[in-house]
Structure formats: C-alpha cells, structure tokens
Amino acid sequence: MTLLQTRNLTRQFGGIRAVNDVSFALERGEIRGVIGPNGAGKTTLVGMICGRVPPSAGTVEFDGANITRLQPWDRVARGIVYTFQITSVFKRLTCRDNVALAAQRRLTRTTGHRFALPQALLDAAVDEAMAAVGLTEETERIAGELPYGHQRLLEIAMGLALKPALLILDEPTQGLAPGDIAPFCDLIRRTAATTTILFIEHNLKVVLELADRVTVMDRGAILAEGTPAEIEQHPAVQQAYLGD
Numbered sequence: 202m203t204l205l206q207t208r209n210l211t212r213q214f215g216g217i218r219a220v221n222d223v224s225f226a227l228e229r230g231e232i233r234g235v236i237g238p239n240g241a242g243k244t245t246l247v248g249m250i251c252g253r254v255p256p257s258a259g260t261v262e263f264d265g266a267n268i269t270r271l272q273p274w275d276r277v278a279r280g281i282v283y284t285f286q287i288t289s290v291f292k293r294l295t296c297r298d299n300v301a302l303a304a305q306r307r308l309t310r311t312t313g314h315r316f317a318l319p320q321a322l323l324d325a326a327v328d329e330a331m332a333a334v335g336l337t338e339e340t341e342r343i344a345g346e347l348p349y350g351h352q353r354l355l356e357i358a359m360g361l362a363l364k365p366a367l368l369i370l371d372e373p374t375q376g377l378a379p380g381d382i383a384p385f386c387d388l389i390r391r392t393a394a395t396t397t398i399l400f401i402e403h404n405l406k407v408v409l410e411l412a413d414r415v416t417v418m419d420r421g422a423i424l425a426e427g428t429p430a431e432i433e434q435h436p437a438v439q440q441a442y443l444g445d
C-alpha cells in the first residue's frame with residue numbers, strides 16, 4: 202500500500218531545477234535508499250517531503266491526504282519525521298532531556314495532558330527510545346560527551362520518540378566509525394518493523410545491504426529505481442553513479 206506519493210514535484214532555485222518533475226512513491230513498511238551524485242537533488246526532494254522546502258510545483262500526498270501546504274511540524278504530527286544531516290542534539294543537555302523534548306511534543310498532542318504531563322509517562326517514552334537504539338546505559342549522560350556515533354544514535358532515538366510512520370534519515374552513516382555501521386544497520390532493520398524508512402546515503406555498500414528498494418537521482422530527476430540487485434546491474438547507474 203502506498204504511504205507517500207509525490208506528483209510532478211519541482212523545485213527551482215534561480216535558474217537551477219534542483220528537483221524536476223519528480224513523481225516518487227514509497228510503500229508502507231519498506232526501507233528505501235536514495236543515492237546519486239552531489240547536487241542530484243536528494244536533499245531538496247526530502248526537504249519537500251518533510252516540509253522544509255516549499256515546492257515550486259507539484260504535490261505531496263501522505264497516507265492518502267494532500268500535505269503539500271502543511272508546515273513541517275504539522276507533518277511531524279502526521280508521522281513524517283526527519284533527522285538532520287547535521288546533528289540536532291542539544292549538546293549540554295542529558296540524553297534523557299534531549300529525547301524528552303521530542304517525546305513531550307508527541308505526548309502533549311496524543312494524550313491531552315497539555316500542561317501536566319505525568320513524569321512517568323515521559324520517562325517511559327524516553328527509556329523505550331533509548332533502549333531501541335541501544336543507549337540505555339548512556340541515558341543520564343551529557344549528550345555532548347558521547348562519542349560521535351552515539352550522538353547520531355541519540356538523534357535517531359529523538360526521532361523514534363516521535364513514533365514516526367515515516368522516518369527520514371539524511372546520510373545517517375556519515376562520520377560513523379566502521380565498527381558502528383553494522384549496529385546501525387541492525388537498528389534500521391529493527392525500526393523497519395514498525396516504521397517506513399527513507400534514507401539518503403553516500404555509502405553504497407550500506408544502501409545495497411539495507412534497502413528493499415533503491416532510487417537513483419541525477420540532475421534533479423529519478424534515473425533508476427529497483428532492488429539493490431537491479432540497481433547494481435543498471436547500465437545507466439554504473440555509468441552515472443558507480444563510475445566504472
């Protein structure tokens with residue numbers, strides 16, 4: 202079943218069509234990787250899906266509703282959660298407080314406890330998200346003191362605390378130590394049991410290993426789409442992206 206559908210989505214920056222007439226669909230429950238050279242339009246496409254970038258033309262439908270004109274936070278409320286390419290963690294707060302900020306926004310919306318959210322409810326939401334990313338032991342630590350790879354996981358915990366229907370990750374393995382990549386892939390696979398995942402990734406090995414389907418973008422358009430095996434074999438992809 203289709204969860205997300207863009208139709209003829211276009212974004213122009215001056216004379217540049219960063220995204221040009223893109224119709225893109227995501228099925229509920231899939232893990233989709235997006236690859237493509239620098240400047241292909243990947244971040245702009247994702248920005249239009251999560252509401253950070255207004256489109257010049259075209260529409261975005263989510264869960265059957267036209268959300269093209271919704272603000273980012275209204276999209277979060279519908280379950281579209283984007284974690285930033287540049288880490289958005291508050292470095293001087295504890296991990297608990299960082300995740301609580303995200304959880305609080307969701308819980309005040311979903312429980313009706315607008316002014317006096319029970320502490321136990323908030324604590325349970327934080328503990329659940331921290332456990333999901335394997336950081337339970339770090340919960341009371343100052344976020345900025347965690348190793349970089351763990352700060353990236355914390356960022357995902359903040360996303361999970363919002364209970365996303367669609368989790369969007371922009372270059373999630375960038376800057377991770379090689380030893381952190383396998384645990385990250387495990388986390389994404391576990392998360393995919395309850396959440397559709399869309400991720401932009403330059404590490405081709407991670408994309409081919411993790412994604413159910415891969416979308417290749419080039420110069421603002423979709424160049425190819427398919428399973429990892431199909432994408433590896435695609436002649437245009439080999440020429441334009443894999444280089445050899």
Ligand code: ATP
Binds near residue numbers: 214238246
């Ligand atoms: P990368 O892999 O380098 O992040 P990308 O595939 O995500 O690249 P985008 O960041 O979407 O590509 O950029 C697509 C094109 O749009 C580029 O030519 C870029 O310079 C241009 N662009 C993106 N954002 C803006 C902006 N805010 N103002 C002007 N031009 C922009």
